Amino acid sequence: MAKAKHQKTSRDLEASLAADRTKVIESLNDSREIAPRLDRYVAALLQWQATTNLIAPSTIPELWSRHIADSLQLLRLAPDATRWVDLGSGGGFPGLVIACALADKPRAVVHLVESNLKKAAFLREAVRLTGASARVHAVRIEDFVDGFNEPVEIVTARALASLDNLLDKAYPLLKRGAQALFLKGQDVEGELTAASKYWTMDTELIPSITDAGGRIVRVVSAQRLVPPPSDG
Numbered sequence: 001m002a003k004a005k006h007q008k009t010s011r012d013l014e015a016s017l018a019a020d021r022t023k024v025i026e027s028l029n030d031s032r033e034i035a036p037r038l039d040r041y042v043a044a045l046l047q048w049q050a051t052t053n054l055i056a057p058s059t060i061p062e063l064w065s066r067h068i069a070d071s072l073q074l075l076r077l078a079p080d081a082t083r084w085v086d087l088g089s090g091g092g093f094p095g096l097v098i099a100c101a102l103a104d105k106p107r108a109v110v111h112l113v114e115s116n117l118k119k120a121a122f123l124r125e126a127v128r129l130t131g132a133s134a135r136v137h138a139v140r141i142e143d144f145v146d147g148f149n150e151p152v153e154i155v156t157a158r159a160l161a162s163l164d165n166l167l168d169k170a171y172p173l174l175k176r177g178a179q180a181l182f183l184k185g186q187d188v189e190g191e192l193t194a195a196s197k198y199w200t201m202d203t204e205l206i207p208s209i210t211d212a213g214g215r216i217v218r219v220v221s222a223q224r225l226v227p228p229p230s231d232g
């Protein structure tokens, strides 16, 4: 009886995933190159998810719309960018998904910065399996951004920190001319108000196409008004 229930549950999950995949793949202009890469990525993610918490388990049935489409929407906002840095990549959102989409674009690279060694190991395996245009940096963001001197056009982050904190983390890249695309939830106005106490910013709020009420914050430029509190 318990075994039959387990089989039904796993069949239900497979059916949900397949329906969700179809919806997302059909929404793409041309999925011929990216679909096989994303399929390999999802297979690896589900395999590693059994031992490493890469995504919230409740989101697995809608993995394609909640995570993959959520990540892919950033490409429309920077269609010509080839140099990306994704901060706190976790299981690969949005950076690895973007790197799958850019795999055939000359000179494209997405730098994935993730300090958790197990997640970084997963990202390396996913890059190997998919052929994504990505490099994995298993370091803390704070240790990565200052010494990183390759060209950067776009900095991304999702589910990492408050806007004020994200600006602090990304600032060494923003001041070199990079723009930021931060995937945010519904309370982004509150975060903008809080950040504006410390920053003067040129920002744009773009509605998310996958997360009702969610917004993408495009930071065109930012300048800190008040120095961050010192540690000592």
Ligand SMILES: C[S@@+](CC[C@H](N)C(=O)[O-])C[C@H]1O[C@@H](n2cnc3c(N)ncnc32)[C@H](O)[C@@H]1O
Binding pocket: 054, 087, 088, 089, 090, 091, 092, 093, 094, 113, 114, 115, 116, 119, 139, 140, 141, 142, 157, 158, 159, 160
């Ligand atoms: C909540 S997860 C989000 C992961 C992914 N961006 C997503 O949307 O699914 C935040 C990730 O950022 C990583 N992280 C947090 N602080 C970091 C830091 N200072 N340097 C590097 N990685 C960090 C954590 O290890 C974790 O994997």
